[in-house]
Amino acid sequence: MPVKDYLRERFFPHMWCPGCGHGTILNALIHAVEGLRLNKNEIVMVSGIGCSARISGYVDFHSLHTIHGRALAFATGVKLSKPNLKVIVPMGDGDALAIGGNHFIHAARRNIDITAIVMNNRIYGMTGGQFSPLSGPGVKATTAPYTTIDSSFDVVQLAKAAGASFVARSTAFHVKEATEMLTKAITHKGFSVVEILSQCPTHFGRKNKEGDAVNMLNLYKDNTAKLGSKALEEKPHLIPRGIFVDSERPEYCEEYDKIIAAAMKEKAS
Amino acid sequence: MARQKLKAIVINRDWCKGCGICVHLCPKKVLELDAKDKAVAVRPEDCICCRMCELRCPDLTIEIQIEEGDNE
């Protein structure tokens, strides 16, 4: 099926600013789904609120555009009631790890079969450029005119510690890599987290003098390195990209099915 | 891998927002922005069909069409 058949073309051109990395993540995701030859009726996309969350309007899957920070809670309900559907939850950094941080760690702990995508632009894009728990120190934001002092979460370490059974990181520059990771994450049974660094030229870029979208993408190329690469060994301050966790652990819906089966058996006897 | 042959670079002008990502990150400098800030293929003969422009475009504007059955 051509890539375009997975889109709701009537809503294009989309609302994202020129050069916004979120569009590239949509592009990568559509290519991953197309590569897997998935039937669009088998996919549910659940999103919260934010520029990132608007992604659910553009895909021709089943979609739920819910409330800020709670997409994973809605997605958990969907998945438990229809475990055969593929559930994909793209979130902004604020959506996933500020207001939604608790849902995030508990979905990981349960290892429910959902694909979570953190579209990390290190800022609240939709509301005008406030800093987020992923901004890190030394960043300018509307709420930090003299720069931030807060340390950031490391999404990969957090997801790993909380129990996610697939954890990966890429960027909007490394689209082929990001598409491969999304493909693996969607296929993986269990809670998958793919963090994709995404440029917001309008707020993060402008306030932090990172230039236009092209310049910000080039920074992703220069400031990251592949896991296990020589570049990372020589310059450990670079942000590592790659697959950090790919393991098997009991999946929540399957465990729940076992409980139902046990209860039914007891009732019948 | 046999070299792929380009059939056409299709650009949906209505969706292009002129961000310049495809222009600046194309390894062969095939694309440019025109007077209306829309991407156009000015040197399609240099295209190596890597599809990076198609995959990176945040507006899903570009399609690299490849000649079928013409691979050596």
Ligand SMILES: Cc1ncc(C[n+]2csc(CCOP(=O)(O)OP(=O)(O)O)c2C)c(N)n1
């Ligand atoms: C309960 C609630 N609190 C706050 C808001 C306001 N709000 C809307 S989007 C947003 C954050 C957006 O940032 P992020 O999730 O990082 O996504 P981005 O826009 O950067 O893609 C906030 C705080 C809201 N809509 N609902």
Ligand code: SF4
């Ligand atoms: S404000 Fe930032 S995140 Fe939102 S659409 Fe514009 S560039 Fe993208």
Ligand code: SF4
């Ligand atoms: S990357 Fe896409 S939106 Fe940006 S200039 Fe090229 S075709 Fe236009």
Ligand code: SF4
């Ligand atoms: S396919 Fe590759 S070489 Fe051809 S125009 Fe796109 S980026 Fe340039």
